[in-house]
């Protein structure tokens with residue numbers, strides 16, 4: 346049995362290949378438009394996406410690789426571009442992509458639906474099963490493999506996207522999926538300058554800073570890669586600290602696999618207190634400096 350992994354980032358390549366190894370005898374990593382991570386699969390296939398073409402359009406090549414390798418399972422990193430490839434691959438195989446898997450057990454994949462209100466388990470019925478899988482589902486340290494890299498020629502689709510311009514995004518040093526400790530700020534931060542209090546705490550405890558969606562998409566105080574939840578990043582850190590976060594389900598599904606959860610909120614009835622292991626009721630402006638001083 347063979348597994349295909351499609352991933353853009355090294356962390357996801359390692360984690361998904363480690364997971365694929367538990368499902369198949371042979372693992373093939375496909376790296377569309379990026380240098381492949383080596384040592385994690387039996388073979389890596391690099392697709393050199395030419396300038397002016399979009400990685401999303403690597404689907405014809407990915408589908409051809411899948412035809413040649415005949416995998417029974419494909420694990421895909423849930424980046425925007427890889428999701429396109431997952432959907433195209435599933436359509437090519439005459440199936441549907443199962444998205445945002447949070448657990449594999451007993452041949453069943455668990456996913457969330459209705460924004461995390463419910464969970465469903467599904468089992469592939471034959472042919473190729475295509476899954477998008479986020480961070481924390483597999484242990485990347487278990488990845489093993491060779492340094493074999495093959496090149497696959499980019500095959501432009503008939504109606505290809507044409508890249509007409511590129512704009513560098515401001516560099517972001519946020520790497521939440523890799524962080525053991527995540528400190529997340531919410532709308533309880535009334536002013537951008539107060540986020541320094543959160544950063545001070547994160548620095549004290551060796552954490553990365555994340556946020557709820559309003560801080561990244563509402564006021565733009567944090568990078569988009571930093572927002573956690575059903576439409577942001579899904580994490581499974583060892584420690585999560587939510588500060589001024591109310592505990593809405595769309596945010597919490599992104600961290601409810603954390604090992605230990607802490608919350609700081611001035612409202613003792615905030616829903617997050619029903620979900621955390623330890624909570625402090627108080628104003629973040631007084632609690633955070635006190636915590637930092639005590640640590």
Ligand SMILES: Cc1cc2nc3c(=O)[nH]c(=O)nc-3n(C[C@H](O)[C@H](O)[C@H](O)COP(=O)(O)OP(=O)(O)OC[C@H]3O[C@@H](n4cnc5c(N)ncnc54)[C@H](O)[C@@H]3O)c2cc1C
Pocket residue numbers: 460530531532533534556557558559572573574575576577578588589590591592593594595596609610611612615627628629630
């Ligand atoms: C389709 C859809 C998808 C969504 N996806 C996501 C997602 O992926 N991620 C996400 O985060 N959200 C998502 N949301 C938004 C989500 O529903 C919530 O609106 C959002 O998570 C709330 O963010 P918050 O907890 O920061 O803000 P609020 O709910 O406004 O909570 C702020 C909290 O701060 C506390 N507070 C205020 N002042 C202080 C203070 N001085 N000290 C301490 N505490 C204080 C308040 O008591 C309150 O509990 C989505 C919504 C929809 C409809």
